[in-house]
Amino acid sequence: MDGGYAMEEKVLIIIPAYNEEESILSTYSTILEYNKTHTRQLTTIVINDGSTDSTENILVKNKIPHIKLIHNLGIGGAVQTGYKYAYEHGYDIAIQFDGDGQHDIHFVDDLVDPIVNKRANMTIGSRFVEGSTSEFKSTKARQMGIRMISGFIKIFTNVKLYDVTSGFRAIDRTLIQEFSMNYPTEYPEPISTTNVLKHGKKVIEVPVKMNERQGGVSSIHSWKNVYYMINVLMSIINIGIWRD
Template identity: 40%
Template sequence: MTLKILIIIPCYNEQVSLPILLQEINTLSLPTEYELDKIIINDCSKDKTSEVAKANGAKVLDLTCNLGIGGAVQTGIKYAIKHNFDFAVQMDGDGQHPPSELIKLLEHQKLTQADVVIGSRFIDKKGFQSSFIRRMGIRYFYGLNRLFTQKSIYDSTSGFRLLARKALNLAAINYPDDYPEPESLVIFSKANLSIKEVPVTMRGRLGGKSSIGSGASVFYGFKVSLAMLFSFIRN
């Protein structure tokens, strides 16, 4: 039985990093039981993200308005369901998630039958570890997620994650709009989905700049904290 995997790559102004990332995906070798495809969700980029993606052989969905990362990822999730994929893997367009690490997520899902598998940079602490300020924020979200989910998720902000079919079905109808990674774990946990974490090695972004500047970090933390709380108390 062949299992279909869709790599969902949400992008906003990632024309610099995309050629390298897509080339790595195109040359990726997986076990024969898996069939791999990829799609770029172009979130109203102002550069040549769409053209670069198409020139490198990727399917592209060009959004007509900027939805933010949550809306872009959910668009890819709905595409995955419509086209009968068994798994979807979120992978950042900036190249921080090496495609070669995907096999670790797949092997862990096969071993545990988890609904969600998160690639974590903080278990083995290898590779790029992010800035000190961001690590402090991630520790904060670790505590908040432990409070709301009763689970120890060390890299709850990781955008490198695999969703199996139950998680896909839920995320297609209920997925946070802005910076969804921590909040979505509350939603998945409330639905009693199995969430696992596996160590991966990440790297610094290959181009472009982060959508969360240092000055916006405090506002981001406050906003996501409220969103997690509301998701926790909502029926």
Template identity: 75%
Template sequence: MNKILLIIPAYNEQESILSTTKTIDEYNKNHSNTLDYIVINDGSKDNTENILVENQIPHIQLVHNLGIGGAVQTGYKYAFENGYDIAIQFDGDGQHDVNFVEDICKPILEGNANMSIGSRFVEGSTSEFKSTKARQMGIKIISAFIKCFTHEKLYDVTSGFRAIDRGLIQQFANDYPLEYPEPISTTQILKEGKHVSEVPVEMNERSGGVSSIRSWKNAYYMINVLLSIMIIGTRRSK
């Protein structure tokens, strides 16, 4: 049986982290293919750590805030060191639905993908939550840039609901972008000739906390993401 790990990055998620982990525990009670999970407490300044300790939730506490890239890479290091076959990034804010984990893992288990992305924008998704109109426009622009430089069309390029295989676990444990990790790491592996699939999922609005992308940062975020994609895209493939 394949070993599967959910990596849950959490920064100031006191309002939602307990309910998020409880949904996974409930899933495991009703399924034979149980899912392990590890919360990466990314230097939270609220009550997140106390909640994790009091409820004996498996977690790693980071003394300093590393940002989403550093937190998720910590999870990949843990997954690699503990022999997991698939690692899944899974948000701690209640946006992701554990019932779609099986769908996301399927392309990897069937040998059709190295990475599988849970998408709100592909055919078959009935997700009512698709983020704001401004962010949807930003996602479309990033998607167009990735296609321009990799010749692969992906739709939900900033989705944090992603599964990767054992090979990518090892790769990301050693080298993972600390900024803009989802679109940048996807661009990198596409340039390397690896296969990425998108799977329709439903997502929810975050149940608590604050998004890591603030509105005043949106222009800065977009410019830097697009420049990074251009740099990666124009490198000669090894």
């Protein structure tokens, strides 16, 4: 089966990985399986973000393309490393894809098509829009936080998005260039999305299915939730005021 997008489009899957020894190989394997049934071949780069477990050994042993970061930069720094790689190697579309098994590779075409058809500069895989078959919705507390962030983004951009912390996202060449130079190190998904909208770029949510983590630890720990919420909301306010 072919995803139907133009042959000239070069698509890169960026997988930020921190201590993902339990799931990184199976995640990469799903991409290889995808390539067997699609004309468009997805290229993958794993960003090993200073893992202290066996992630690096697994990447080397299985010859998985990757960049090893000596120090842990966090999700923002790791993903930006991937965007720098995408820009320097001439990719047209970059897709952020978790290494923990949460994201389903079969929805890549749904993310890519609106960009190829020039209907969006960024697409976000969403569990909360009509058409999503995702049974995994995160915890009730986190869903409440997502709704609050969504409301603040709507206030300052006049655009309503629902899964604003989703790390399953695709961007076009113009945003690859922008993100390679300027990308938030903290709260990267909602903050970068707000910036994109304030710059007048088009963002579309597409329904996807997500799974629970296969292993590893979430980058947002429960004890940090209140701190996370206060700071991400303040950051959105600052962007909104500064851009206006």
